[in-house]
Each structure stands twice: as structure tokens, then as C-alpha cells.
Amino acid sequence: MAKQLRIGVLGAGRIGKIHAENIAYLISQAKLAGIADVKLTPEMETWAKGLGAQNVSGDPMEIIRDPAIEAIIICSSTDTHADLTIAAAEAGKHVFCEKPIDLTVSKVQAALGAVKKAGVKLQVGFNRRFDHNFRKIRELTLAGDIGEVQMVKITSRDPAPPPPAYAAVSGGIFMDMMIHDFDMARFQAGSEITEVYAAGAVLIDPEIGTAGDVDTAMVTLKFASGAIGSIDNSRKAVYGYDQRVEVFGSKGAAAAENDLPSTVRLSTEAGILHEKPLHFFLQRYKDAFADEMAAFVEAVLEDKPAPVSGEDGLADMYAALAAGKSLKEKRPVTIEEIRSGN
Amino acid sequence: MAKQLRIGVLGAGRIGKIHAENIAYLISQAKLAGIADVKLTPEMETWAKGLGAQNVSGDPMEIIRDPAIEAIIICSSTDTHADLTIAAAEAGKHVFCEKPIDLTVSKVQAALGAVKKAGVKLQVGFNRRFDHNFRKIRELTLAGDIGEVQMVKITSRDPAPPPPAYAAVSGGIFMDMMIHDFDMARFQAGSEITEVYAAGAVLIDPEIGTAGDVDTAMVTLKFASGAIGSIDNSRKAVYGYDQRVEVFGSKGAAAAENDLPSTVRLSTEAGILHEKPLHFFLQRYKDAFADEMAAFVEAVLEDKPAPVSGEDGLADMYAALAAGKSLKEKRPVTIEEIRSGN
Amino acid sequence: MAKQLRIGVLGAGRIGKIHAENIAYLISQAKLAGIADVKLTPEMETWAKGLGAQNVSGDPMEIIRDPAIEAIIICSSTDTHADLTIAAAEAGKHVFCEKPIDLTVSKVQAALGAVKKAGVKLQVGFNRRFDHNFRKIRELTLAGDIGEVQMVKITSRDPAPPPPAYAAVSGGIFMDMMIHDFDMARFQAGSEITEVYAAGAVLIDPEIGTAGDVDTAMVTLKFASGAIGSIDNSRKAVYGYDQRVEVFGSKGAAAAENDLPSTVRLSTEAGILHEKPLHFFLQRYKDAFADEMAAFVEAVLEDKPAPVSGEDGLADMYAALAAGKSLKEKRPVTIEEIRSGN
């Protein structure tokens, strides 16, 4: 049997569980070697053992220090991401870190510095790049079917808003929600964002406005390549999770529609009815979570660049900060202005 | 200005009006020269004059005899089709006759004989061959995109059943409804039907059964080319007029979906809703009626074969008769058996 | 027979011909009474007579002055629109004027003043409001199916760019192309545009840039209602005329896809292929041209407000001017700034 990458997972919440089970069951080149959760329960322990993890702990550092473990998946709370990334890098472990690495640029930069110094791989959890639909668009672009990319349009709407209080800790709509779309925009354009203009409104929940955030946003992008783009976000699409991308170029356009639970159409006196899109990101991106992990394992084992780097995470963050500033100051803001201001 | 074909229309009912207006307004190479209706009303007369018809009469023979008229469109009641076709042919006029030419084979043969003897053109009103969807499928087949045709599948369902009494005079579901689909099947297969097996049921209206007919039917076809096919008919699709065709071959398959009033999809908590198909044949085949007439005019002016011949009409009728016999005798029936029995 | 509106058409070019034929053939409540073209040819005269026009002239004023004519359709060159509107209004004739009324605000205002003073109807030729797809979306919104409108997104791409020299006389991409989309945005939002931000690029033809215009544009809109919107334009979509609209609201979303020539899908080893969208605006909006004219006739005969008013035309123009200024000054521009600056 080929070499298996021995992996430790930090954090056994919703997303940590998904990664751990994907590693244990679906990725033949990886082995789940350890799991830590600071709030470890007996149920978690049974579950972790059942997945074959030999090192199960309430202390993430025990996993990081375990010499049998070669790579660390960080799925703990956001405020621990940067420190754990640094600790893992200093221990010589490759790192897969859920997004965001941190909400402050300086901590992200510190984490990236530690990774660089240690010479380990770092992949950030922008799973949507691995979605079957969006990846297919990118493949068509790379194959030349679309020609020169001229426009990238992204629609990204959640089925229901988070509690208004969430806005304060999450960094707001640009930092917790649209950051995925900034990453998608850069991925699809194959070019860096240079300028952002953000229009926003509070149309769904006034408390979101009271908390200083918007719940509806339309952002215009300029790319280094000369292409232009747009992203629209809503915190509440009553018909479910709306995730669409369109890339338009000199030779054509590729557009991804939502995934539906079935292809069935029901024709009645009322019209022709299809099912709503898959409602929640865990269903919608189920395969993408497995595929990003497989890509991380392959990058480590074959010593290739991680497909979503720490620099990607930082660039996405700059775009989110530029959008926030643009909304506040009612003008387009360049990425350079954000980058140099930090 | 190029030569215009001078046309007389017999019968100013629903379909006669459509043909007359198409000739007057949409077909630049034709001129509406006369209109007759045995129940001519002052309203009809005003309408006919408004269309530019110079000869407006209560007697079809006046139109047929009019030396200024070169071609006759027969839209009167079915029982007059054969006689008027013969009269027009004997007067040296080209004929476009609504389907069916007659419900008895001998009268159809008599009409075809008169047409042949007179050396005039005869086109039968199987308008669906001119539908944008079904014509496109045939074009793809002729272009070789489908390869050798192996299967032809036709779905043809009406929005609502006719009065049960209609079955008696119409000839029943195979003769008044499925005959269009037999014609479509022969058109799409590019081959003659050789054998028919019919299954039928009374599922919509028991009175249809009492009248000796079925309202739901599934027919299997064999073609001279070796291909096989199926047609399903229902007298009542609550979601509207359902008209679909699929041709499957060695290199691929082409399928036509229904036309919808708009492309709009409405996404709500209830699902994703499209509009129902166009409800009625006059809307669904609006352009096809104009296109079949334009094709008739072109065939006459350029002395080309009519695109749907009298022999086509007869072949379609044999298939309908075979289906009726198959249903009654619960066995497959060959076209040869029908043809030689008449 | 009911009263028919007697109409004169000025300008027998591409669009004038369409309107004249629609009036003559498709709108039973109207009668084509006159046609003028400053470059009248014998062919035009034959054609006009064939449509039943009694007054055919090389001088538009002859039609305007004709006492038998009650309404004027202005399809002559753009620089004559305002003057002919004024002349027709002063003659007491109702006016349907192709867009734009003029490229300068002052002339548009003068025309609107004359119309108001004369108490006649004025409809501007924003035909897309009558398109079956876009009208259906608006109907759904008005029926409450979408709830409060939160976003309006419009994609509008031409199959091929005009000659670069055209930019100079047309007023550029915002004034000659996106003005249709500003009108659509206002129509779908049911609210006035208050602010515009425009991003643009020259990605198709450098000469368009040399002429001072852009060929690719992405515009963000704010509406008085609080909704936000976007419009993207490209002068060249190689796959054909791309005309889509999406309205998103508190209860759902409605989206219109392009019209295709047929519903046929061809499945082969290469994939599943549908036809390209209808290529050209005359095909795509064929029925919309007839329907806008029918609506104008109805507004006059029944003394109802014209469905697209002169004020609509002016508001659309302000949005186009704001977009031009935004692009030049790289900042969002309010409509108020444009309105008060004129």
C-alpha cells in the first residue's frame, strides 16, 4: 500500500467532524491519526476512536506535538486559527486551516510568516473552488473555451440570516460571507482584484443594521487583467442556498446553476415545478469538502503547491476590507490602499 | 414585384381564418383573391374584403371556377374535403387540403386520382412538420448528427377531451388525433410504418368508452428502415398541450421539449416554477400554420413537390386504421394488411 | 366595426417598416393612413401603398398636417425626433417616438413641454417592457409573488459591436445601449434610480476606446425604494444576443432566460447541445414591437396614460448621463446631481 499521510484534526465541531470522517473514510492516501477538542466529550471520544484515531485529546498541542502526525487540520474557533497555525508550523507540521486565518491582517501575516519560515504547506479552507460546478467553469476557461475572461459574475445568497449579534464577531457580511465570493472571483478571473466598489442595504433585518452591518450587497470588482466583475450577496433567499457563477469572455460564457435535490419536474395546472436548491452549505458543498482535503493530502505527499494558499487567504481578506471601506466611504477603494495602510 | 400566387380559401371557420390572414399578411409571394363559406355572414364578408379578397361568396364552386384564382385552400367541413379537392383539381387548381382528406380510403384514393390526372399540386395540412422544434430535429437527422435513426418517440396529449359525441364523427382517437403523430413519426423516421400495435384505455371519460373509443393510447411502430417507435396520446393533460418528439440514433439523440409562454422561472419557498406549455394548438402551432402555407406557395410557384403529399395523407390514414384494428383485435397489425384489405 | 386609430409613420427604415407593417396587419384597432420618408423611393411607395397607406410622401410635415391622421409614429433619424415630436404635438397629434427623444436634455425637455402643452399622448419606444419574458417578471412582482423587490439584475449583451465611429454620434454605450437597461431596471424595480456607479473597460475593440467609449460595462444602481441593482453590458457576446433579467425579493426571485430558436437538445458524444439565443434584436423583440404599438393605440383610444412616458425617457437619460459621469470621475453619481446640473 502507498504511503498514507497521518493527519490530526483540531476541533470536533460541525466542520471538524466532516473533515475527520472524510479523511477516515474517503481519502485512501490519508489516515486519521489524532483528534483534539478543547471541550472533549465521551461521545466525541467514542466517535474519534471509531474513526481509527489513536491520539484523542482535549489539548490541541498534544496533537500538534505528536511525532506520528504529519499534518494538522485546524477547525477550532476562529480566534485560535492563527496561533494554532503558528504552533503547527513551528512543530514542522503541514497545515490546513479553515477560513479565515484571522480577522486582523497582522495576525494573518504572522501566521504566513511562520509557515514560510518552517517551509511547510498551508492550505486555507476555501472549499468552493472544489465544487463540481465552479471547478468545471474554471476548467473550461483554462482549456480556452471562454477565451480572454472579460467579466466574472457571482451570486451568493444564504437561505437565512445569522443572528444579528453574529455580525459583530464575524467581521460582517464582507468578511464572513462575501469573502468566499472574493476568493471565487480571483479563482475564476485568474487575476488579482485591484479595486472594489460596494453598495449595501439593510432590507431583511433592521437589527443587522443596528449592529453596523448590511444584509444585502452588490459589489463591483476590477481585476489586474482588465476584466470587471460583480458579486451580489443576500442574507436571506427564501428559496434556499443560491450559489451561481458566470464567466464571460471573448469566445463564450460559462454559467453554473444551482444544484437541485432531484431533476424531477412536476407539471400540473399550477405550472411546472422543480425542487428548490439544496438548502444548506453542508449539503451543497459535501463533495467539495472531501475534494479540498484530498487536494491538500496530494499537495503534501507529492510536494506540490497547496491549491489555496495563505496568500490567497490574505488577498481575499484585503478585498473584504476594501469592500467595507468602500461601503463606509461611498467610493471605490483600491486593494493597494488597503495593503499599504496595514 | 415578383409573381404572386392568387389563392382562394374555402371555409372561413377557425382554421380558414388563420390561413386567409397568413396569406394576406405574411406571405409576400401570395395574394388572397377569394373566400367562400357556405354560411357566409356579413361579418365574414367585411373581414374578407378587409383582407383584400375580391371574390367573396357563399358558394365554394364560385371560387373554384374563378379564372383569376390559381390555388385553393380547403378548410371546409371534413365531409366536403374530397369532393372539393376533386372539383378544384378538375378545374386545374392546385390544392392545399386540411387533414383528413376523408375518413374513407376509397374517397381519398379518388381525390388522389383526380389530382394526379389533373397534374396539379396537392398538399395536406399536417402542419406539425413545419413546427420550429420538430423541423429542427429533422434537420439534425438530415445533417447526420443523429446517425442512423433507431427509435422515434412521440408524446402528444391534448389539454382537454372533445365531447364524447365527437368520437363518432371524427373517426376516433387514432383517426382524429394520433394521425398527426403517425405523420410526424413517418417524417422523423424518414421511413414508412410497416406495423402497428396499439394499447388503449378509457381513463378520462367513461362516455368516450361508451362511444366506442379510448382516451389514452400507447402505440408501438415498426418502420421499413428497421427502426422502432412509440406514440402516446392522452385526451387530457391538465398542464396543457403536451407535444414532444425524440429521435434516437447511432450517433446521438435529439429531443424537443414543449414551448412555454415565457422563459421565466419563479423561485419561492414552494420550489422553482415555470409556466405551463402553451395551452392550445392554435397558439402552439401559430408559426407552423404560416410556414406550411409558405411552403405550399413556394412548391407551386417553383414547381417543386409539395412537402406533405396526398400519399402522405393516405399513409397516415393506413396507420390510423391499423391502430384501430390492432386495438380491437389485440394483436400487431401490418400496414400491408390494411392496404390490401381496401 | 369599432373605431380605428388612423396613424402616420415617419421614417421607413428598418424600424419604421416594422411599425408600419404591425399597424397594417396585426393591430385591428389601428389603420395605417400615411407614411413619409425624406428619402422616399419608388420601392417604398409601392410597399406603403400595399399596406393601405393613402398619404405617402417625402415630407414628414405632410403627414403631420394630414387632418385624416390622428397619431404619429416617429422612426426617422435621432436628430429629428425632438423637432418632429414638437411639430406633431403642435398639430394636435398623439406621438409614439422611437428612443431616444434626443441626446441633449434641453431638447428632450422642450419636446416634453410641447406634448404637455398640447395635451396629447407621448409614448417612447422602450419596447423591451413589452417582451413576454420581462413583462412576466413584472406581473409576478405586481402579483406579490416576489415580495418587496431587493435586487434587480440585468444582463444585456449585443452579438457584435457597432462601428467605432458610431460611438461618437450615438452618445456611447450608456446612451445608446444601456439606456434600454436603465429603463428596464426602473420598470422592474417599480422605483426611480437615485445613484449610479459605473465600471467600464475596453476589452473588445481598442478603437472603441480611441473613440472615447468603453465596450464592456458593469453598473451598480440604487433605487429610491432602497433596492439595489446591477446592469452588465458587453458589445460582443459571440453566442448571440444575451438578454436576461432577474428580480430578487423578500418572497422569492424571478429570472428570465434567453429565448432560443427551438427547444431541441442534441445529445451526442460531445455533450448536450442547445441552439444559441436568437441572434438579433429584431427577431428577439419581434412580438414586443407589435405589443408596444398595440398598447399605444389602446392608450390613445381609451384615453389612458401611455405605458412608457416622456418622463420615463428623460429619467432613463439621466441615468445614462450619471453613468457616463461616474465612469469619467471614478465615483458614484446621484441622479439629483445630473438633474440639477441641467
Added chain:
Amino acid sequence: MAKQLRIGVLGAGRIGKIHAENIAYLISQAKLAGIADVKLTPEMETWAKGLGAQNVSGDPMEIIRDPAIEAIIICSSTDTHADLTIAAAEAGKHVFCEKPIDLTVSKVQAALGAVKKAGVKLQVGFNRRFDHNFRKIRELTLAGDIGEVQMVKITSRDPAPPPPAYAAVSGGIFMDMMIHDFDMARFQAGSEITEVYAAGAVLIDPEIGTAGDVDTAMVTLKFASGAIGSIDNSRKAVYGYDQRVEVFGSKGAAAAENDLPSTVRLSTEAGILHEKPLHFFLQRYKDAFADEMAAFVEAVLEDKPAPVSGEDGLADMYAALAAGKSLKEKRPVTIEEIRSGN
């Protein structure tokens, strides 16, 4: 932790591997306890141990006899299905048997008798009933959205024909391929098939004809409920695995289209292109295989009827035999005729 059903798998070929991995990884209420393959290799052994199987053997009877094992999954070669079913039943084990139980009615009846006598569960591997699309149609029917079922139409085409020699051992197109569709037809109609008429042709590979089989077939069905149906099969659809179902009833119709690898549409000068359907049954029915196994586990643990019974398997077989006889004798054949003849 809840009780887990301890399962042994017989046969570690393509389908056995899928079931074993689904049991080990995806079905939390089951445990993979044993695996046998008569051609056991060291690689299989490593794989089986990796899945947690404690009893790995070259002898199926060792698994059947293992007292730690409660249920048996039979994935060995077809000629062993009936004997292993009988052995497992006699050992008091519940049985999931891949289709067909056998190619002869008497052996199937013997297996069903043994199962009945032992009072164990038997589920037959008609996985398509668990497909997300086809299950959704059935749910709509059961919810009353379709009304009374009047027609069931099934299209089922393979991407490539099997070797002609396969026809001899497989029982031919009706027994090895269309049997899935007979099962689907009975499932969707919610009624037993009473009569079958089969048309068939050799259009793909003459050697299939030489082997006494057809490669293209169109079958008409009558159901006890009065509904009618059709199934078409082709051994070779160049565009991939074509699996569609349509149910038509008094209140509407539900139709399932193929699953595609992505929702992406590529618009270019050549048209609008979607990807081909998933090419192979293992991809197309990946989730259905897991779901049928989960349903079996649930039926055993909760002592509910197995969702696809041995009687279902027998009824499907009668339909296949009737189709074969119909093709040979060129007439409709009743199920009663087949049933009483055996």
C-alpha cells in the same frame, strides 16, 4: 450507541466492494463483520481487514455459519445466488441478494420458499427504486400530486453494449437489462403488470442478433390498475447512460431527467453546451446503492417489510419472460400465461 446489524458480504467483485464500503463507512447502524470471496486474494484480504471485517474467508459458508453475523449480502456470481440465499435463510440469516435471484423460475421459487420457511427478511437489489430522482416521482404520486396514474414511461439506455457472448449467459436484454425497468414500472405504477408486448430489433451489433438477442427494444405494458406503460431500451447511447422516467396521471405528470456531472452551460458560437449524463451505472446510482442498503438494515433492525421483496423479484422476472415470449411470438403475452406455464 444504538444496536448495529452485523453483516457479512459474499463476493468481493465490483458490486460487493461497493456494498462492503457503504456498510463500513456510511451506514452507522450496520457493522461489516465478514467478507468471503471464492477467489480471495491477498489484496482483497488487506482491503477487507481495513474495512474492519473480522471474518475474511475464501468460503462463503464460513461467513454464513459465523454466529456473529446476522445478515448476508449476496454479490457472488448469478448462478450461486439461489443456493446461497437458501443456505443463509436456513442458517437464520436475513438476506440481501443482488438481482436476479436466478434465471429459472423454479430456483427463484425454491429460494423464496426457504426464506419464507425460515422467517427471515429478503431484499432484492433493485437499487433504482432508491435513486433520488425516481424516488421523488414516487413520492409525488403517493402525495397525490399526480392523481390517478394513467401512464408510466421509462427510457433506459446503456452507454455501450456488453460482449455478444454475454447475451447467452445473462438471459438477454429483457432479463439482464429491462428487468430493472419492469421493476421500476411496477414501482411507479403502484400496480402489477398484467400484459406485455415487445418489439425489438438488432440495430447496434449483428453479433447480438446472431446470439439470439436484440439490442433495441420497445415494450408496451398494461397494469392491473388500468394504466398503460412503455419501456424503451438501447444497448448503446453514445451520449452516455440514459435513465429517465415519466409518470402521467389525472392531476399532472412528473418526469425525471438524467443527472449531469455539473450544471454548467457553455455558450459559444457553436451553441449552448451541457455535459453528458453520468456515464456509468456505478456513478449514476452511487447514492442509491448506499440507500438501498440502509433501507435493508432498517427493515431488519425495525422488523419492517423489506422495500423490494423476493416476490417483487419474481414478478419482474415474469415480465421479462413475457417480453421474451412476446418478441418471439409477435403478439401480446399476459403475465398469467407465464405464471401458469411454470
